[in-house]
Amino acid sequence: MIRLTAASPICRQCASKILRRPSAIAADPKRYLSGLRGNGTRPLLRPSRTLQNVRHQSAFTPLTPPTPASLGKPTQPKQYRRSRRLLRRLIQLSLLSAAIYGADTQFYDSALTRSFRTFSTGLLIAIDYKLNFRPDPWIGDSVTDLHARSAQRVFNLLHTNGGLYLKIGQAIAMQSAVLPPEFQKMFARMFDDAPQNDWKNAQDVIREDFGGRSVEDVFGVSFTGEPGKGVMERTARASASVAQVHWARLPDGREVAIKIQKREIARQVGWDLWAFRTVSWVYTWWFDLPLYHLVPYVCERLMLETDFQNEARNAGKMRELIQAEPRLRDRVYIPAVYHDLTSKRVMTAEWIEGVRLWDKEALTASWQGGRRQGSPGAGGVLLDAPLMPITPSTSAHPTDEKLKPARDTWRGPDGKGGLGLALKPVMEAMVGLFSAQMFLWGLVHCDPHPGNIFIRRLPSGKSELVLIDHGLYIQMDDKFRHEYALFWRSLMTFDNATIKKITEEWGINAPDIFASATLMRPYQGGDGKTLAEINAMSKLERKQRQFEMQQKMRSGVREILANQDKFPQELIFIGRNLRIVQGNNQFLGSPVNRVKITGTWASRALVDDAFKARGRGGVGFTEQWAEYGRHILFRGVLLGTDFVFWYAKVRQWLGWGKGMDDELEANMRKMAEGMGVELQHGVFEG
Numbered sequence: 001m002i003r004l005t006a007a008s009p010i011c012r013q014c015a016s017k018i019l020r021r022p023s024a025i026a027a028d029p030k031r032y033l034s035g036l037r038g039n040g041t042r043p044l045l046r047p048s049r050t051l052q053n054v055r056h057q058s059a060f061t062p063l064t065p066p067t068p069a070s071l072g073k074p075t076q077p078k079q080y081r082r083s084r085r086l087l088r089r090l091i092q093l094s095l096l097s098a099a100i101y102g103a104d105t106q107f108y109d110s111a112l113t114r115s116f117r118t119f120s121t122g123l124l125i126a127i128d129y130k131l132n133f134r135p136d137p138w139i140g141d142s143v144t145d146l147h148a149r150s151a152q153r154v155f156n157l158l159h160t161n162g163g164l165y166l167k168i169g170q171a172i173a174m175q176s177a178v179l180p181p182e183f184q185k186m187f188a189r190m191f192d193d194a195p196q197n198d199w200k201n202a203q204d205v206i207r208e209d210f211g212g213r214s215v216e217d218v219f220g221v222s223f224t225g226e227p228g229k230g231v232m233e234r235t236a237r238a239s240a241s242v243a244q245v246h247w248a249r250l251p252d253g254r255e256v257a258i259k260i261q262k263r264e265i266a267r268q269v270g271w272d273l274w275a276f277r278t279v280s281w282v283y284t285w286w287f288d289l290p291l292y293h294l295v296p297y298v299c300e301r302l303m304l305e306t307d308f309q310n311e312a313r314n315a316g317k318m319r320e321l322i323q324a325e326p327r328l329r330d331r332v333y334i335p336a337v338y339h340d341l342t343s344k345r346v347m348t349a350e351w352i353e354g355v356r357l358w359d360k361e362a363l364t365a366s367w368q369g370g371r372r373q374g375s376p377g378a379g380g381v382l383l384d385a386p387l388m389p390i391t392p393s394t395s396a397h398p399t400d401e402k403l404k405p406a407r408d409t410w411r412g413p414d415g416k417g418g419l420g421l422a423l424k425p426v427m428e429a430m431v432g433l434f435s436a437q438m439f440l441w442g443l444v445h446c447d448p449h450p451g452n453i454f455i456r457r458l459p460s461g462k463s464e465l466v467l468i469d470h471g472l473y474i475q476m477d478d479k480f481r482h483e484y485a486l487f488w489r490s491l492m493t494f495d496n497a498t499i500k501k502i503t504e505e506w507g508i509n510a511p512d513i514f515a516s517a518t519l520m521r522p523y524q525g526g527d528g529k530t531l532a533e534i535n536a537m538s539k540l541e542r543k544q545r546q547f548e549m550q551q552k553m554r555s556g557v558r559e560i561l562a563n564q565d566k567f568p569q570e571l572i573f574i575g576r577n578l579r580i581v582q583g584n585n586q587f588l589g590s591p592v593n594r595v596k597i598t599g600t601w602a603s604r605a606l607v608d609d610a611f612k613a614r615g616r617g618g619v620g621f622t623e624q625w626a627e628y629g630r631h632i633l634f635r636g637v638l639l640g641t642d643f644v645f646w647y648a649k650v651r652q653w654l655g656w657g658k659g660m661d662d663e664l665e666a667n668m669r670k671m672a673e674g675m676g677v678e679l680q681h682g683v684f685e686g
Contacts, residue, residue, distance in 0.1 A: 110264075111271035114161045121157045122279040125150045163265055164272045166194055166241030167302060196239035199398075201263040202246070209343035219258070219341065219348075220251045223392050231390045232258070235401040242306060247351060247404045249390065255383050255404075256338065257352070259308065261345035269306055273299045297569040301446075305471035308347035312337045314443075314470040315349070321441050328436060331429040333380060333456075333466045352466050353377045353407055354454030355419055360588060363426065363455055365418025369410030375419060376407040378456040378464055383407070410457075419457040424591040426455055427584070429465045431594050434581050435601035438574060439485040440608065442476035446573040448580050450587070474573045482609055484574070488602035492595075493637055507566030589652070593645040596638045603634045 132139050132146045140146055158165045203215055210218045222229035232248035243261045277295055284292035304310050319334035341348035353376040355362045377383050386405035393401045411417040437444045454466040483502050490498040585594050610627035
């Protein structure tokens with residue numbers, strides 16, 4: 001039905017036409033509409049379906065492409081300039097890093113890479129301690145986990161970098177008794193042999209240090225068996241962090257140890273020490289510990305250790321001092337150094353046949369070398385010529401060239417014999433030697449670990465101690481040497497006034513802690529201020545107590561190093577020497593009263609100083625003999641330590657203890673546990 005509304009603009013005439021002819025519309029709507037258009041008449045009304053179609057057709061607009069004018073001006077394509085710039089810089093940085101790494105590896109022996117590794121590891125450890133050194137750390141269960149992580153990182157760094165870093169690691173290992181036990185256990189492995197360089201590097205060092213001359217020309221050796229020439233092993237007999245040692249027999253029959261510095265050390269040492277200084281300075285500032293002022297002195301000593309001419313001079317001085325001291329002359333031997341075959345990186349010295357100090361079984365096993373016979377080379381006797389001619393290897397690059405003749409007939413047919421020596425004389429000679437160095441001469445060998453000590457048997461059946469590796473020495477001036485001897489005697493007599501006076505002159509505000517560290521046993525004299533503060537702390541929950549104890553120990557370090565300008569830096573290495581000697585004594589079963597021997601040498605040195613001063617007019621006759629009288633009284637006081645020694649020795653024989661030094665260390669360990677520190681000397685057994 002078609003509806004008409006008032007709003008529809010339809011005239012009456014059109015409406016009548018539509019209504020009058022419905023059949024036409026129904027029969028052919030399209031024709032009807034076309035007819036209307038042809039007549040000029042607009043079909044305004046149609047059936048509802050037709051009207052709807054017309055309405056849709058009138059609303060539809062055909063899709064036509066836009067004209068160029070309607071699009072507007074064209075825009076520039078997006079360039080992504082920032083991303084391209086970043087990518088370009090990344091590529092440039094990668095290429096630059098690769099070039100620096102290649103140059104560092106080829107021309108600087110990875111010095112820059114090693115320094116970067118040091119800084120990154122140091123930063124990581126510093127941040128870890130800053131965040132987690134607290135009773136309840138964010139990472140890990142306790143401070144112990146923090147120490148373990150840091151110890152592993154430091155160990156990996158030192159082992160990866162090698163070279164002088166291993167020497168620093170060994171220094172840490174020998175001082176690790178005052179470090180957390182996690183560090184002690186980790187650094188006990190720092191005495192493993194370092195890998196040796198190939199023969200070409202050793203040749204290059206010799207050629208560079210001897211004006212371009214070849215190895216054959218410098219040492220008079222031949223690698224092809226030329227008659228009248230000496231021989232030399234191209235495979236190192238020993239390899240350490242800085243150098244390696246080759247055996248050779250010179251044309252005149254002398255057998256020598258040729259110590260050749262590893263070629264990369266010369267380039268690395270400056271960078272390594274610079275990195276060590278920088279990290280130490282950052283840690284000093286970061287953790288508020290007064291340690292950096294000691295670093296330049298330590299670096300100076302380590303730098304001198306890479307100068308083999310300096311080592312040759314030290315060995316020569318020590319050889320002369322021992323020959324002039326009747327108490328040591330027949331018990332201690334220093335190998336001769338051949339200066340004409342020595343340079344800054346090459347040192348040639350007498351070859352030593354002997355037993356290492358750590359081979360306790362070989363020291364004590366029965367002697368099978370014959371009556372009135374000594375071990376090879378004992379007493380400086382020239383080694384016997386080999387029975388058979390030595391034939392060098394035909395290979396240009398031998399991997400395991402062993403030419404040195406074996407001299408082990410003294411071990412017997414079964415090879416189980418030994419030097420047949422008692423351990424007590426061995427340790428008496430060792431403690432006496434290093435005591436004389438500290439109190440009598442002021443020239444101290446600071447690396448007396450078991451690897452640097454050989455033992456030989458003299459024809460008389462007595463022991464002879466041979467000391468090698470004279471690179472790390474300190475020189476004490478007479479004033480400090482005298483004060484240190486007086487300090488030791490005062491420790492034994494509980495002369496607290498003298499101890500306080502000396503330590504104040506050294507800038508130390510915690511004399512009780514320093515005295516305990518010197519004796520390596522708890523010192524019961526003094527005011528006990530620091531120990532009293534530690535022991536007075538409340539017994540808190542374990543984590544809290546451990547954290548507070550270690551905080552207290554850090555403040556104790558500040559007290560010991562209170563006045564940095566006064567603190568004698570030589571004490572760093574002297575303490576190292578004392579600790580190694582104590583460890584050697586413990587390893588051999590504490591056969592001697594180490595404290596008594598050391599104290600006796602200290603007191604006797606004061607007497608010698610008084611007699612020398614009397615000769616120069618420095619003191620009078622009365623003071624000279626008064627000093628001698630004090631020495632006699634002091635010897636009487638030391639008898640009391642013999643009771644402690646023999647009491648410990650009886651307990652050791654009965655299986656109830658291990659010896660005096662072990663008993664002293666046990667007491668030190670109990671005291672140290674209250675400070676959050678665990679003592680451990682396992683490092684000496686490696």
